Amino acid sequence: MSARHKYYPLVSLITVNYNQSEVTCALIESLNKITYPNLEVIVVDNHSTEDDPTIIQKRFPNIVLIQNPINYGFAAGNNYGLMRARGEYILLLNNDTEVPPDFLEPLVDLLETNKDIGAVSPKIKFYYQPDTIQYAGYTPIDKVTMRNTSIGYWEKDKGQYNDVRETAYAHGAAMLVPMRIVKEIGLMSYIFFLYYEEADWCARIHQAGYKIYYSGKSHILHKESVSTGKMSSLKIYYQNRNRIVFMRRSLEGSAYYKALMYQLMIAIPKNAFKFLLKGKISFFLAYYKAIGWHITHSNSTEIHENPML
Numbered sequence: 001m002s003a004r005h006k007y008y009p010l011v012s013l014i015t016v017n018y019n020q021s022e023v024t025c026a027l028i029e030s031l032n033k034i035t036y037p038n039l040e041v042i043v044v045d046n047h048s049t050e051d052d053p054t055i056i057q058k059r060f061p062n063i064v065l066i067q068n069p070i071n072y073g074f075a076a077g078n079n080y081g082l083m084r085a086r087g088e089y090i091l092l093l094n095n096d097t098e099v100p101p102d103f104l105e106p107l108v109d110l111l112e113t114n115k116d117i118g119a120v121s122p123k124i125k126f127y128y129q130p131d132t133i134q135y136a137g138y139t140p141i142d143k144v145t146m147r148n149t150s151i152g153y154w155e156k157d158k159g160q161y162n163d164v165r166e167t168a169y170a171h172g173a174a175m176l177v178p179m180r181i182v183k184e185i186g187l188m189s190y191i192f193f194l195y196y197e198e199a200d201w202c203a204r205i206h207q208a209g210y211k212i213y214y215s216g217k218s219h220i221l222h223k224e225s226v227s228t229g230k231m232s233s234l235k236i237y238y239q240n241r242n243r244i245v246f247m248r249r250s251l252e253g254s255a256y257y258k259a260l261m262y263q264l265m266i267a268i269p270k271n272a273f274k275f276l277l278k279g280k281i282s283f284f285l286a287y288y289k290a291i292g293w294h295i296t297h298s299n300s301t302e303i304h305e306n307p308m309l
Contacts, residue, residue, distance in 0.1 A: 008038040009088035014081030019050040024095040036104040042081045046071040073193030094173040096223040106217035118210025121170040122218035137167035137214035162216040172198030186306040196242035233286040240290035
């Protein structure tokens with residue numbers, strides 16, 4: 001933190017736990033070693049049924065533990081944390097991450113000195129291959145394919161992304177947002193449940209006139225996909241359902257119909273039939289369940305709701 005700052009603003013760290021209490025405890029253990037002196041840790045448990053989330057608070061009595069009676073999803077879990085947070089800044093951090101001691105100061109410093117930045121993410125590296133990058137910024141999402149690229153993905157970290165710059169999207173595994181921005185744009189949309197909620201949130205931050213930044217002056221380590229697995233029917237369903245939700249919320253007119261036709265006529269059939277040919281019927285059906293959801297929710301007003309804090 002630069003010398004001109006007279007105080008360390010309170011950062012409310014929010015992490016969502018689901019059947020991974022030991023993983024969450026490992027994150028908090030790393031947080032206990034950080035040099036930033038003004039942090040509250042909020043753990044939102046999304047109705048874990050396979051382990052006992054109360055062990056988190058028993059081991060770390062200073063944290064706030066919110067236990068949801070139902071698994072409302074990742075977006076809703078973060079929202080419950082946002083409603084409880086007291087900080088000037090909100091740090092959304094995946095529970096399957098661990099942090100070095102000095103990771104937070106560069107992020108807070110950037111937002112303290114640049115009020116036109118609405119969110120910032122650090123460099124993210126793979127926990128089990130800490131010399132390898134997962135994220136060093138995102139390219140914009142293509143308005144037809146609805147795909148984008150994680151800059152630096154699987155590259156060895158040789159310092160080539162130690163810069164600080166504007167990027168298209170922050171990374172949902174680690175993003176710092178000023179509370180004043182949350183109060184202005186609202187909470188994450190509950191409709192997403194899992195996947196694309198942070199891309200949508202970033203799009204709304206952009207629409208409000210703020211920039212999204214990447215900072216290579218900070219990094220975290222990500223264990224990646226601990227809760228959903230590398231590939232699962234759940235992951236396929238929500239990624240494809242929510243890609244179209246994101247389209248419905250962010251595109252209009254001919255751009256929307258071009259993107260929709262690409263998904264329905266090219267992307268989804270191609271990917272679904274690959275799994276069918278491999279005999280993975282449940283994966284194949286997950287694609288068409290995703291389409292079916294949109295048919296039954298074609299007139300849903302909930303798609304476009306932005307809950308406010």
